[in-house]
Amino acid sequence: MxxxxxxxxxxxxxxxxxxxxxxxxxxxxxxNMVPNSRSGETQQDSEPNVAVNPANPQQIAGSxxxxxxxxxxxxxxxxxxxxxxxxALNSILPGNSAVT
Amino acid sequence: xxxxxxxxxxxxxxxxxxLCAASSQAAGSPEExxxxxxxxxxGTIQKVEASNLDAVxxxxxxxxxxxxxxxxxxxxxGDFTGREITVKLAxxxxxxxxxxxxxxxxxxxxxxxxxxxxxGRLHGEAALLRGQVAAAVRQDADEELRxxxxxxxxxxxxxxxxxxxxxxxxxxxxxxxxxPQWWEAVVQVDTTxxxxxxxxxxxxxxxxxxxxxxxxxxxxxxxxxxxxLLYHDQLPEHDIPGYTALKPWNxxxxxxxxxxxxLIGQ
Numbered sequence: 001m002x003x004x005x006x007x008x009x010x011x012x013x014x015x016x017x018x019x020x021x022x023x024x025x026x027x028x029x030x031x032n033m034v035p036n037s038r039s040g041e042t043q044q045d046s047e048p049n050v051a052v053n054p055a056n057p058q059q060i061a062g063s064x065x066x067x068x069x070x071x072x073x074x075x076x077x078x079x080x081x082x083x084x085x086x087x088a089l090n091s092i093l094p095g096n097s098a099v100t
Numbered sequence: 101x102x103x104x105x106x107x108x109x110x111x112x113x114x115x116x117x118x119l120c121a122a123s124s125q126a127a128g129s130p131e132e133x134x135x136x137x138x139x140x141x142x143g144t145i146q147k148v149e150a151s152n153l154d155a156v157x158x159x160x161x162x163x164x165x166x167x168x169x170x171x172x173x174x175x176x177x178g179d180f181t182g183r184e185i186t187v188k189l190a191x192x193x194x195x196x197x198x199x200x201x202x203x204x205x206x207x208x209x210x211x212x213x214x215x216x217x218x219x220g221r222l223h224g225e226a227a228l229l230r231g232q233v234a235a236a237v238r239q240d241a242d243e244e245l246r247x248x249x250x251x252x253x254x255x256x257x258x259x260x261x262x263x264x265x266x267x268x269x270x271x272x273x274x275x276x277x278x279x280p281q282w283w284e285a286v287v288q289v290d291t292t293x294x295x296x297x298x299x300x301x302x303x304x305x306x307x308x309x310x311x312x313x314x315x316x317x318x319x320x321x322x323x324x325x326x327x328x329l330l331y332h333d334q335l336p337e338h339d340i341p342g343y344t345a346l347k348p349w350n351x352x353x354x355x356x357x358x359x360x361x362x363l364i365g366q
Contacts, residue, residue: 036212040178046312065312070138070207071174081155088155088211 033062033078033087038069058083068095130202130229133220134236137204140172141180142226143187145199151186153215161192165203169226171233177210185214190221202229245349246363252329254295254343255364256302257354260324262286266305272338273313280307285320285345287328291357294364304330304343318351327352327360 033048034041045064053059062078068091069076075095080087134140143165151158165187167180187203189195201223205216222229249255266282273279287302307314318324329350330343345351352360 035210037178037180037210037214041176043176044312044315067176068207069174069177069210071176072138072207076210079155086154086212088153088209088215090209091207 029084031084031087033080033084035078035087035089038089041069043067060084062087063093128220130222130232131236131239133204133222134172134233135240136206136219137172138174138207139177139205139214139216140170140202140233141167141205142169142171142202142229143167143200145195145197145201146184148193148195148197151215152184153186153209153211153213155209155211156186156188156215159192161189163187163189163195168200169230171202171230172237180214183213185216188215188217190218202226202233242359242363245359248329248349249294249360249364251331251333252294253332254297254302254330255293255327255360256287256289256295256297256330257291257293257327257357258287258289258302258325260285260320260322261288261301263320263322268305268341272335272340273311278311278313279309280311280314281309282306283308284342285324293327293357293360302328302330302343304328304345305340306345314346316348317346318348320345320351324351326354327356 034045043066045066048062048064050060050062053061058081060078060080060083062080063075064078066076066078066089068074069089070091072091073095074091075093076089076091077093078087079090128136145163145165147164149158149160149162150164151162152164156162163186164184166184167182170179170181173180187205188208201221203216203218204220204222205218207214208217209215263283263285266284268282282305284303284305287304289297289300289302306320307317308319309315328345329352330345331350332343334340334344334346
């Protein structure tokens with residue numbers, strides 16, 4: 001095998017690995033954070049925020065201007081424990097309204 | 101030394117324990133439990149020591165319950181009739197598959213389904229319990245409306261005959277995404293429930309903005325008709341001139357006239 005062919009042969013695994021890494025990075029999963037049981041809700045859910053637990057990326061918390069689905073005084077946070085595949089609303093944040 | 105417990109004492113103790121067991125499931129009347137609960141339903145226990153929500157591990161305090169009939173729920177919750185939810189029992193182990201009851205619960209999680217926390221459970225004739233819960237819900241709604249009517253400066257019924265931009269300058273979100281974008285609506289009054297309108301027509305401010313702060317406010321158009329609860333102080337920290345209608349309940353259907361009249365005390 002010529003020197004050029006040898007160099008190409010050495011580079012091929014690197015090129016293959018790079019291509020695979022790029023392909024993996026290009027995969028983006030789009031998830032609707034609104035839980036299944038809340039499908040059809042018509043709230044604005046505006047100003048969302050998302051935070052991932054750096055120690056356990058499977059745990060994700062989100063927030064938005066979403067009212068308590070049970071009609072209570074607390075505001076919910078969005079919680080996922082499976083890397084965002086499924087979500088639940090947990091109404092634990094004290095909230096209030098400035099308008100009577 | 102041998103000691104024996106007198107039978108009356110033993111029976112009283114056992115009876116007390118039994119009552120305690122019953123009362124821990126239903127610590128209150130249907131009215132009290134309805135007020136303490138956010139989600140009240142007639143249901144049938146499907147499985148005990150079970151959960152149908154991944155976020156709630158199954159243990160002796162959880163049960164899967166089918167919702168047979170919803171008796172009290174926030175309108176935004178949707179209809180869960182016929183669906184199975186997870187209930188965290190007030191008393192672990194106090195549930196039997198097939199058991200039918202009215203469950204008084206507080207909201208906990210809304211995921212693929214609901215998880216709720218039991219505050220009470222009542223067994224009895226379905227129609228009777230349904231009526232008692234409905235009466236409590238109505239009473240609470242009346243108390244809430246009575247408070248709003250008491251705080252209103254003017255309560256009138258009429259039809260909107262004109263709307264136009266309002267020349268209101270204030271600090272209520274002005275210049276930001278929360279700018280209410282005030283408009284005025286003019287109502288041709290045909291009935292006055294409370295207050296003394298200056299004339300046959302009343303003008304009030306409303307926000308046309310669909311921003312998260314304002315999107316639920318009434319958006320009257322020419323022809324909009326109903327009972328208007330108008331306030332001077334819905335935003336007490338801001339000096340807004342005139343009357344305002346900023347919440348969905350500032351407009352009630354005409355059909356509520358008798359109810360409004362009764363609650364105001366006319």
